Amino acid sequence: MNFDLLKKDIIAYSKEIGIDKIGFTSASAFDEMKNRLIRQQELGFQSGFEEKDIDKRVYPDLIFNKPKSIIAIALAYPSKMKDASQSKKGARRGLFARASWGRDYHDVLREKLSQLEAYIKERVPEAVCKSMVDTGELVDRAVAERAGIGWSGKNCAIITPEFGSYVYLGEMITNLPFEPDEPIEEGCGDCNLCVDACPTGALVQGGQLNAQKCIAFLTQTKGFLPDEYRSKLGNRLYGCDTCQLVCPKNKKMDFHLHEEFEPDPEIAKPLLQPLLHLTNREFKDTYGHVSGSWRGKKTIQRNAIIALAHYKEESAVPDLIYLMKEDPRPVIRGTAAWALGKIGAPEGKAAIETQLVHEKDLDVRAEMEKGLAFFEQINI
Incomplete structure (x- = not known):
């Protein structure tokens, strides 16, 4: 041969x-x-x-x-x-x-x-x-x-x-003995833009990543997102592109060579509020074919709640109150309570105070207290 x-x-x-x-x-x-x-x-x-x-x-x-x-x-x-x-206001979107x-x-x-x-x-x-x-x-x-x-x-x-x-x-x-190809010479040089731009400092230095601090990793975790990273999340629902977007080697790089990878804008950049109420079947039917769905509905919904808080989207307050009161999942109830405080609408404060009396989960109660603390900062 x-x-x-x-x-x-x-x-x-x-x-x-x-x-x-x-x-x-x-x-x-x-x-x-x-x-x-x-x-x-x-x-x-x-x-x-x-x-x-x-x-x-x-x-x-x-x-x-x-x-x-x-x-x-x-x-x-x-x-x-x-x-x-x-x-836009009233129709905020997240991003995969x-x-x-x-x-x-x-x-x-x-x-x-x-x-x-x-x-x-x-x-x-x-x-x-x-x-x-x-x-x-x-x-x-x-x-x-x-x-x-x-x-x-x-x-x-x-x-x-x-x-x-x-x-x-x-x-x-x-098990076939093919002749190896030669590696390509390193091309980053003195450029350090990606390290400097990393939102959480996860790029410790060039070529070394602390995955525990990387937003791409954090968007895939299942529990409560640590407080120090919530303000860094922005409107990201899954993954993070910052270190790629600032890279000079990616300038003008945009290839549409595979139909399979073409994004549906309503899926890749979806409205946030409708995400909060998807059933498991609706989530699977809509998002099941994308890689960002692998951790399930709850993780994406948690991130959507944080994104609405990032935007201070007051039209979402009724949705968040409903989730805080009715959702069976502690992470969603607690994150919704925190988001109500972040948004700062008076009806959100009243709802947290009322629900706090009934909430039994200690982690959720802690998030409610965080939400109420935001109102104290603005004297509501």
Whole structure:
């Protein structure tokens, strides 16, 4: 078997099926990444969503029998939304991050990798492949960097010369000995804009992220959002794009190459108040196809409540009073009470005081007290 020729054929086929960039690397250990992951663990900077076993993340031979190579792929996604409605008083809107626009990228990339795997097995029947997207053991960014897809930016994203950092990543371990590609030279230089712009200081330094402080992570947590981050959330419902938006390498980068990733403005930038009253079925039917729905309805609704507080949207006060009184979920009741205080309408104060007598949950009562404290600050 001429693996150099097969590699060229795989590259050509990848373009036919809509893979925007492909690279090859060895299946040797990611030793440098192991040291970084150990340090992240020691500092408590991990999100908790990662594979717990660090060795599995850096040693391909622990998750695949006698691996020879890894194929990395990248698909570009758009950075600008067409025909997006503006948020305005009485009709405030939230925002899903760009990586959650359109159809769930996990599904799309898995389909591309499945097509690629079928092509390889057609050419080499004895080929064995293992594909993964985001939730697999390996670190997507480390594989993509070593395979020449792009360099690892100070914002902890892979930055490609062609598409900036607006790319989804996936990889496939194989038992075939493909010639590795050369990594791309680091291109951030002295630029530190992303680190300086991070709303919560989660980018500790270039290339080092404290995931526990990252808004993209915080929007996916399920409990009460820590007080110090609520004012930082803005109108974000899922994810955060700040470190990508300020990156000079992303200037004028906006690619609409895949219909699956085109956003529906009413889903990617939805009205906030209707979100508060969605049933589970309505949420699944409307948002179930986007990656930002994976943590469920409650998390998005909690973020929507915080966004309404950010806007001080008084038209939402009746909705928030209803949630505070009637919703069975403590996180929603408590966040609604806090938001009523943040908005500052007198009827909100009266409602909190009345409901405080009946509320049994200690965490919710604490949020009610926080809400009432806002009124004391403005002497209502």
